[in-house]
Amino acid sequence: DSGVTQTPKHLITATGQRVTLRCSPRSGDLSVYWYQQSLDQGLQFLIHYYNGEERAKGNILERFSAQQFPDLHSELNLSSLELGDSALYFCASSVVVGQLTDTQYFGPGTRLTVL
Amino acid sequence: SQKIEQNSEALNIQEGKTATLTCNYTNYSPAYLQWYRQDPGRGPVFLLLIRENEKEKRKERLKVTFDTTLKQSLFHITASQPADSATYLCAPFGNNRLAFGKGNQVVVIP
Numbered sequence: 001d002s003g004v005t006q007t008p009k010h011l012i013t014a015t016g017q018r019v020t021l022r023c024s025p026r027s028g029d030l031s032v033y034w035y036q037q038s039l040d041q042g043l044q045f046l047i048h049y050y051n052g053e054e055r056a057k058g059n060i061l062e063r064f065s066a067q068q069f070p071d072l073h074s075e076l077n078l079s080s081l082e083l084g085d086s087a088l089y090f091c092a093s094s095v096v097v098g099q100l101t102d103t104q105y106f107g108p109g110t111r112l113t114v115l
Numbered sequence: 116s117q118k119i120e121q122n123s124e125a126l127n128i129q130e131g132k133t134a135t136l137t138c139n140y141t142n143y144s145p146a147y148l149q150w151y152r153q154d155p156g157r158g159p160v161f162l163l164l165i166r167e168n169e170k171e172k173r174k175e176r177l178k179v180t181f182d183t184t185l186k187q188s189l190f191h192i193t194a195s196q197p198a199d200s201a202t203y204l205c206a207p208f209g210n211n212r213l214a215f216g217k218g219n220q221v222v223v224i225p
Contacts, residue, residue, distance in 0.1 A: 002158065035215075042217035043159070043204065056212050090158050102208060103149065106158030 025093030138205030
């Protein structure tokens with residue numbers, strides 16, 4: 001158990017809908033990262049928040065947005081869902097940002113299925 | 116563009132032997148590189164970190180090397196066990212983020 005929690009574990013929804021994925025980092029970790037993993041693409045970095053502020057953006061679509069709240073939990077919002085958005089979404093947390101010991105601890109993931 | 120290459124073919128290896136995985140990267144100058152293990156349907160788990168000024172790092176039966184000239188990292192599992200069967204991800208750190216390779220699956224045959 002990494003100490004990172006993600007809810008829900010599974011989500012099944014229809015095209016065009018909007019969903020929210022939630023992540024609680026390990027106690028004391030200020031950084032939260034979101035990743036998308038599909039079979040053909042591997043683990044793709046989406047976005048990084050540090051202590052409530054956006055620090056880096058990766059291949060995140062405009063239909064997707066995220067935020068980190070004062071209690072450090074984070075939410076990833078996915079809207080106008082398409083079939084191709086079906087994937088595993090992982091959240092990870094770490095203690096510091098951009099330092100040499102930026103080990104990331106991953107949550108169990110949310111499996112999103114868009115029908 | 117930046118690329119991370121790991122062998123897409125699964126490595127089948129007999130129990131007790133050494134498994135060696137390769138990670139090649141291009142257009143990167145990572146300050147360090149990490150290796151993660153991922154089991155099906157689960158989140159990656161951190162294994163080892165090696166810095167650019169380190170040639171080799173060991174942890175129990177795991178060994179990682181880092182050659183910044185060749186732009187390559189090798190990951191070794193010695194005395195492999197069936198429990199080592201998983202996908203192993205290489206992740207160089209550059210541009211303020213970790214970037215993950217697609218991973219290399221290892222299957223240890225009893």
